[in-house]
Amino acid sequence: MGIIDFRFRPNTKETLDGIGNSPMFSGLCDLINFPTMAAQSMDDIVADLKSHEVVKAVITGRDCETTYGAQSNNQSVLDFVDQYPDMFIGFAGVDPHKGMNGLRDLCTAVEKKGLKGAAIDPYLAKIYSNDAKYYPFYAKCCELDIPIIITTGPATLVPGAVMDHVAPRYIDFVARDFPELKIIVSHGGYPWISEMINVAQRNENVYVDLSEYERSPLSEAYIQAANTMISDKVLYASAHPFVDFKTALKTYAELPFTIEVREKIMYNNAAKVLGLPAPQ
Incomplete structure (x- = not known):
């Protein structure tokens, strides 16, 4: 069975340097001694993925220019997708503080450039996921019929970030107000584990990845x-x-999922979200 990786960024030199030198994640990178892997060419990265039965990988853009002065990396997402459209699926990063200009950018990315979803980072935007500034973007995602990834997690050593901004309880409001919106909560809403489980269970339109x-x-x-x-x-x-x-694939091979659940997690659930065919 093929595998869909819902959070992947190619480990090119440019990507690794960009993460390590970013104003948001440099402290975290120092803490974990990032990068822990060598840079590779795109051909080698894709060959590696295929050799491990990964058939699709979602690359999320990030835009927190207003709060952190970091230029959007949406163009690099487009470049990756353009080079390997059969492997990569791109989601456009959204800065809610850009208002109508941000909405126009999202429309262009999806309607003209072929990206398949949106991605937000409330702790980097320094607002809650149910803040009014996000609501026009949620509505636009419904109109464009695309899913949105909400990045959560403890925001370790991210300057000025407030962990509470990404608590699952606020995503619950979004799920209620936009029942047509497919929401993927990245990083499991950690450390609010029980809260995240219940938000996903009670809302038909909420999915979750547990990455990291x-x-x-x-x-x-x-x-x-x-x-x-x-x-x-x-x-x-x-x-x-x-x-x-x-390493992640090895972890999932060792976790005590049932066979049926493992198939859902590794491919079927993501295929449903992305509108891809079920495995043969």
Whole structure:
């Protein structure tokens, strides 16, 4: 069976340098001694993915120019997708503080440049996920019929970030107000594990990836829930290059999922979100 990786960024030299030198993540990178892998050419990266049965990988853009002065990397996402359209699926990063200009940029990225979704980082925008500034973007995603990734997690050593901005309880409001919007919560809403499980379970339109937190304290609840109450909601995501995708695949091979649930997590649930065919 093929695998869909819902959070992947190619480990080219430009990407690794960009992450390591960013005003948002330089402290985290120092803490974890990033990068832990060598830079590769795009041909080698794609060959590596294929050799491990990864058939599609979602690359998320990021735009936090207003709050952190970091230029949007949406163009690099477009470049990756243009080079390998059969492998990569691009999501456009959104800066909610850009208002109508940001909405126009999202429309152009989807309607004219072929990106397939949107991505937001509320802790980098320094507002809650249910802030009014996001609502025009959620409505536009519904109009364009595209999913949106909401990046969560503890925002370790990110200057000026407030962890509460990405608590799942606020995503619950968004799911209620936009029932047509497919929402993928990246990084599992950690550390609010039980809260995230319930938000995914109670809202038909909420999905979750557990990237980077599959073996964190109390993460056993994620696995229990994936095997029972949210088996149709969990998506495999490696968070490469913060986590080498080969390491992530090994982790998922070892986690105690049932065979049926493993197939859902590694391909079927993501295929449903992305409108891709079921495996033959």
